[in-house]
Amino acid sequence: MAEKCATIAFDADDTLWENEQFFRMTQARFGELLADFTDPDHLAERLLAAERRNLGHYGFGIKGFVLSMIETAIEVTEERVPAAVIGELIAAGQEMLRHPIHLLDGVEETIPALAEEFEILLVTKGDLLDQERKLAQSGLGELFDGVEVVSDKTATVYSSIFERHNVTPDRAMMVGNSMKSDVLPPIAAGAWGVYIPHNFTWEIEQAKAPDAHPRYRQLSSLRDLPALIASVFV
Incomplete structure (x- = not known):
């Protein structure tokens, strides 16, 4: 392959x-x-x-x-x-x-499609048992090449994940709804940070967007991600 x-x-x-x-x-x-x-x-x-x-x-x-x-x-x-x-x-x-899992719009179609062409990772915070339960119930578990449940998301943590998976940061992209955890730290680690806002975001996860940074992007839906990836990783 x-x-x-x-x-x-x-x-x-x-x-x-x-x-x-x-x-x-x-x-x-x-x-x-x-x-x-x-x-x-x-x-x-x-x-x-x-x-x-x-x-x-x-x-x-x-x-x-x-x-x-x-x-x-x-x-x-x-x-x-x-x-x-x-x-x-x-x-x-x-x-x-x-509580049962409710997948967000576009997830069921987009994740399998991307898994065919790219290495995909899950990087999440929270209780290990709960996150394992949710991933299993989501039906997405087998699509990920790696799953990382971490205590916090910092630039150092992302750098360690990229190194562990033999990933070059400039060929990596992190996608999430938290500006503080999913966007700013991966950008600081040399990767791309993609922000997809959710209707509800915990106050602790809010931060100012790095609008002028060349490796920052914002999308309105996960459905727009494949087109963005195609424009970035050519």
Whole structure:
């Protein structure tokens, strides 16, 4: 088989399948459960602060989110949160971990087509077991030449991934919905960064776009990716 001319790496959550909307649904329920103790806006601010504070302890994913909700509930109620509320938060997290996969528009057609012509990788953050579950349920698992579940996405992490897969960065492209994780670090590592916005993006994953950078592109849909790849890797 001839060597494939380029490597295309993909984020998973909110790039290939829905994810953030389930966090927001659970957070709305969190607000309802604690409505007698604080208003939703203040609660959201406290939860976001807890999530930022806890990233170094729990990493990214549902389990850390649930623990941050519990911590926030204890704080805003001055340790008076009912045990039943804690139980509901745990149950909500378990429900999130069981939620079926909903592929985003264009994924089912685009990923198999690209896999025929390019080396494709999955580079995602989050809990290993949960990401493995979602990849298995997606039906896409066998299409990827490599799967990397990482604790964070930095330029150093991307450089290590490219080296491990014998990828030359200028022949690599990372595609995702997070400017902070999927675009800026791969560009810093010498690769292309392609931003495909999602309706919902976690505040922690937002950053300013490098509009003037020659290796940055933005698309409105994954369906537009093959044409972009053809124009870049000639």
